[in-house]
Amino acid sequence: MRHLKDYEFIEGVIRAGSIRKAAEDMHITASALNRRINRFEDEFGYEIFERLPRGVRLNPAGEMLLQFIRSQGSEFARLRSQVADLSGVRRGHVSVACSQALLPYFLPHQIAQYREDHPGVTFSVNARDRVEAERELAEFSSDLALVFEPQTMVDFEVVFAIAQPIHAVMRADHPLAEQPEVRLRDCLRHPHTAPSSKFAVRNILETASRRLSSISLNPMIESESFDFMRHYGQWEDMISFQFPIGLDLSGATNLVSRPLAAPEVPHGNLLLGQLRGRVLPVASARFAQQLVQSLQRLE
Amino acid sequence: MRHLKDYEFIEGVIRAGSIRKAAEDMHITASALNRRINRFEDEFGYEIFERLPRGVRLNPAGEMLLQFIRSQGSEFARLRSQVADLSGVRRGHVSVACSQALLPYFLPHQIAQYREDHPGVTFSVNARDRVEAERELAEFSSDLALVFEPQTMVDFEVVFAIAQPIHAVMRADHPLAEQPEVRLRDCLRHPHTAPSSKFAVRNILETASRRLSSISLNPMIESESFDFMRHYGQWEDMISFQFPIGLDLSGATNLVSRPLAAPEVPHGNLLLGQLRGRVLPVASARFAQQLVQSLQRLE
DNA sequence: TCCGAGCGGTGCAAAAAACGCACCGGTTTT
């Protein structure tokens, strides 16, 4: 796509922070790239870069242009996938930013199922916290986000929401394992782990435990990896907390999971979202549709 | 904007219906244009034109591409006007498709008022019937439409609506002129004119008069020009019908206008609309905002 | 304080892309 080259070069310069670095990255001479940028600004009628001694930086007009370029690129991708769609072969690419919990079981299963019908569609899946996920949507670098309780929410359009109770994961021989559901205050009396505060699980536990008198959240192990914490529980007897969608203890191990009793600890909300107002490419839209159906069945 | 040349050429070919004609229109050789089109299809990955013996025609993929090109062009214009906006001078262009009635008084006044604050903004204003107006919105060739009761409405997003009673325009010495408002059945007993059936006024009058017994709409003069019909009433004593927003009989003539009594003849609705889901350029958006305020004051 | 590294910008010649012209093979119109 020759006519999009200018946009690619501009994005390259933004990424690199200087024309010379960008030129190197994109295998072109600095002078050629420089002239392209200057010619573009000329035709556009406004400068889009501030020239600094150590490189260039977008000015406000450039910020607007960048937003335009990204949206334009995404719409072009949508056009191509629409066209591919009517020529029979369903092609396209779906990019998902999701919480860690979705990585081991849920998304692999969903994607495999989708690709059974549409083997031409490719995927990119990345674990992102809820703030990052929303930023990726806004930058058009992800089509869909599947996260727990995103925070800012201004650009986040909720496509579907499902409540998830937090589960306590412990050894099968743990005294609390006998009960079908456990109370938070009981868990906190035993050694426990907790995710770091950028995760929704931690926030929910914090607020719930603040309402308890004379006992508080006091994690022995704190980590950003739910996997690590859960596995650690097999070595030293310790309770970890996690959303059940990230759990599959069926075939495995000596671990069990028990939901935290509902009134004491509120449910978390797993949200499927996209950039507000954006029209998704067909492949992404259909995958989102499948996710909604699967999540509905989960309820 | 060098990188949009391909799009312009493609639009030219679509307009002309053949590569050779388009080449002539755009002052280029047929061979050069032909190669550009072929190269574009090559890079795009799909043919966008059917080759016919007498020229070319868009195929379905091409239709999608055309829609993309138009939307892309409109968003680019929006970008430019946004950038112009932050550099102080408010520039931009507003294109309005409107009913005839808005041409003589309402829109000139509105535009003059807007341009007092923003002399950099240019306008294009064209009279269109309600079907044409909606098509122009969909093709991005108009930003705003101001029409009476558009028909299809699928792509028409109503920004603001205001009820307009139909007025009967007659000589000041007409017997009905004594009443503050007149009844349709009385008007129809006198010689009268009517617009042709593509105008909302005609449709409303038709349906209203069908409910009347033993009297019907029977225009002596039928025209597409409200101006003509109104002026004709000065020569031969005749009632014409029109929405009051197109009337300004203050300084003028020996004509008066009287509203048609409400329960007998329903009000028409003047609708300000845009393409559904489209984000308008700043200039158009602000002008629409001003229109809404003025129409609100009119109520 | 000076000097080198890194930056954006420019003149010029070489390379690449786009173009115009002439022409081909095909179909439709006359």
Place this chain on the structure above:
DNA sequence: AAAACCGGTGCGTTTTTTGCACCGCTCGGA
């Protein structure tokens, strides 16, 4: 059957873009 158009192609020419060398500038560290 001929003329009129149509899209497509080979080739020499023109225009545009690129690479190279170099300029002037700012900044950071010896």
